[in-house]
Amino acid sequence: VAKEQGDGFYHFYDSIIENQRAESMQLENELKSALRDGQFTLYYQPKIDAVSNEVIGAEALIRWIHPEYGIISPAKFIPLAENSGIILDIDEWVLREACRQNKAWQDQGLYNFPVAVNISARHFYQSNLIPMITRILEETGLDPCYIVLEITEGTLIKNVNYGIQIMEDITKMGIRISMDDFGTGYSSLSQLERLPISEMKLDRSFIEGLTDGSRKSSLVRAVIELGHHMELKVVAEGIESPDDLKFLTELKCDEFQGYFFSKPLPGEEFCGFIRDWDSSSVIDIFDSEK
Ligand code: C2E
Ligand code: MG
Ligand code: MG
Ligand code: MG
Numbered sequence: 385v386a387k388e389q390g391d392g393f394y395h396f397y398d399s400i401i402e403n404q405r406a407e408s409m410q411l412e413n414e415l416k417s418a419l420r421d422g423q424f425t426l427y428y429q430p431k432i433d434a435v436s437n438e439v440i441g442a443e444a445l446i447r448w449i450h451p452e453y454g455i456i457s458p459a460k461f462i463p464l465a466e467n468s469g470i471i472l473d474i475d476e477w478v479l480r481e482a483c484r485q486n487k488a489w490q491d492q493g494l495y496n497f498p499v500a501v502n503i504s505a506r507h508f509y510q511s512n513l514i515p516m517i518t519r520i521l522e523e524t525g526l527d528p529c530y531i532v533l534e535i536t537e538g539t540l541i542k543n544v545n546y547g548i549q550i551m552e553d554i555t556k557m558g559i560r561i562s563m564d565d566f567g568t569g570y571s572s573l574s575q576l577e578r579l580p581i582s583e584m585k586l587d588r589s590f591i592e593g594l595t596d597g598s599r600k601s602s603l604v605r606a607v608i609e610l611g612h613h614m615e616l617k618v619v620a621e622g623i624e625s626p627d628d629l630k631f632l633t634e635l636k637c638d639e640f641q642g643y644f645f646s647k648p649l650p651g652e653e654f655c656g657f658i659r660d661w662d663s664s665s666v667i668d669i670f671d672s673e674k
Contacts, residue, residue, distance in 0.1 A: 392450075392452060392453040392454075393450060393453035393454075393456045393460065394460070411461075411464055411468075412468045412470055415461065415465055415468075415470045415474070416470060416473075418448055418450070419470075419473055419474065419477060423448055423449050423450060423451065424446055424447070424448055424449075424474070424477060424478075425446075425447050425449055425650065425651075426444045426445065426446060426447070426478065426481050426482060426485065426651065427444070427445045427446075427447055427648035427649055427650055427654075428442040428443070428444055428445070428499070428648060428649055428651065428654040429442060429443050429445060429641055429646060429647065429648040429649070430442050430641070430645055430646050430654070430657060430658070430661075431443065431500075431619065431639050431640070431641045432639065432640045432641070432645050432666070433638070433639055434632075434633055434636075434637055434638050434639060434640060436663060437663035437664070437666040438661075438663050439495070439497070439657075439658060439661055440497050440639065441497045441498050441499070441500060441532070441639075442497070442498075442499050442500070442654065443499070443500040443501075443502075443534070443641065443648070444478060444481075444482040444485075444499050444500065444501050444502075445458065445502075445648045446458050446462070446474070446478055448461055462474075462504065465504075466504050466505070466506050471504050471506050471507060472506070472507055472510060475503055475504055475507045476516055476520075478501055478502070479501050479503075479516075479517065479520050479531075480520045480523070480524065482499045482501045482531070483499075483520055483521065483523075483524040483526040483530075483531065484524045484526075485499070485651060486498075486499045486526055486530055486531075487524050487525055487526045487530075489655070490530070494655060494658055494659075495658055496530075497530070498529065498530045498531060498532050498560070499530065499531065499532070500531075500532040500533070500534050500562060501531060501532070501533060501534065502534045502535075502564065503533050503534065503535055503539075505535070505536065505538055505539040505541075505542070508535060508539050508547065508550060509542060509543075509546070509547075509550070513550065514550075514553055514554070514557070517554070517557065517559070518557070521557075527558075528557050528558035528559045529558050529559075529560075531559050531560075532559070532560045532561070532562050532582075532583070533554060533559060533560070533561050533562070534561075534562045534563075534564040534585070535551075535561060535562075535563065535564060536563070536564045536565050536568075536569055537563060537565065537566065537568070537569030538569040540575070540579075541569075544575055544578075548578055548579060548580070551579060551580050551581070552580050555580045560581075560582040560583065561579075561580065561581045561582065561583075562581060562582065562583040562584070562585055562619070563579070563581050563583065563584045563585065564585050565585065565587040565621075566584040566585055566586055566587060566607070567586060567587055567589075567590060567607060568587045568589060573610075576610075576614065577614060581616060582616065582617060583616055583617040583618070583619055583639075584611045584616050584617075584618055584619070585619045585620075585621050585641075586604065586607065586608075586618065586619065586620050586621060586637075587621060587622075588621045588622030588642075590603070590604050590607070590620075591604075591620055591621070591622045591623065591624075591628055591632070591642075592622070594628060594631055594632075595625075595627040595628065595631050601631070601635075604632075604635060605635050608635050608636060608637055612636070617638045617639060618636075618637050618638050618639075619637070619638065619639040619640070619641060620632045620637045620639070620640050620641070620642070621641050621642065622641070622642045622643075623640045623641065623642030623643075623644045623645065624642055624643050624644050625644060626644070628642070628644065629644060629666075
């Protein structure tokens with residue numbers, strides 16, 4: 385059990401925090417060999433349309449299957465990878481793998497919808513970002529309309545004007561951009577209107593405790609309205625219960641993602657989920673409460 389939960393890694397992780405220099409060198413080497421030895425894999429979490437209840441997309445989320453420590457969460461190693469150049473190689477691997485897999489599933493007739501990929505802030509300002517995306521699209525033959533890049537608000541702290549320019553270059557390629565963890569980071573509302581994004585993802589912290597009747601619901605309502613005024617799709621992350629779903633449906637949220645529908649799944653299991661998905665099962669939840 386300890387192995388599956390990556391306990392060994394957490395001890396290692398603690399020692400990195402305590403003893404920065406030596407241990408982070410070791411981690412960087414571990415991440416390099418993990419890439420080389422194929423220890424990374426992508427899990428996929430479905431996104432559900434609020435009106436049709438159909439699966440209309442997925443987010444690719446990286447997992448590190450460590451031979452000794454087991455499955456390691458990206459929340460643990462991505463921040464560390466971001467402190468070294470290795471994040472660039474990881475992001476490139478993720479994008480290539482997500483595009484390859486999406487194309488393969490489409491070719492097999494499984495579905496036609498976009499897969500969203502998280503791009504770290506550090507990568508965003510690299511001059512090779514656009515050439516890298518172009519190369520991967522050519523290699524995999526995936527139409528750019530089937531990728532969404534998720535960036536966080538923090539990405540724009542560095543240089544808003546330059547950031548917007550890069551975003552515009554990306555959208556000109558036919559790739560959509562989603563603002564991830566919306567409301568937890570930079571949050572300069574005056575700039576929001578300038579951003580060429582097509583979607584905002586409300587951070588899970590907005591959804592937690594939403595149905596307790598707190599003032600949070602007024603806040604969430606206002607944020608969703610703001611998004612709609614800017615002609616953005618509003619996605620709620622972290623839907624865990626039927627109550628969350630009901631509430632956000634009433635608030636006219638457009639899309640849902642969360643454990644209530646499915647945890648992120650390995651590719652094979654994700655295919656199974658798509659095949660078995662019955663959009664009417666969601667409607668049953670509402671009906672059963674009447
Ligand atoms: P994120 O992009 O905001 O991803 C959403 C996270 O929420 C995922 O955690 C997902 O498993 C989790 N989640 C989804 N639904 C629920 C729910 O109903 N309840 C709860 N409690 N959690 C839910 P995960 O996979 O551990 O990823 C954590 C973060 O690591 C991501 O946050 C993203 O910032 C980063 N990350 C993940 N994969 C990649 C990647 O391939 N590249 C980069 N650069 N970052 C990544
Ligand atoms: Mg994300
Ligand atoms: Mg998020
Ligand atoms: Mg996040």
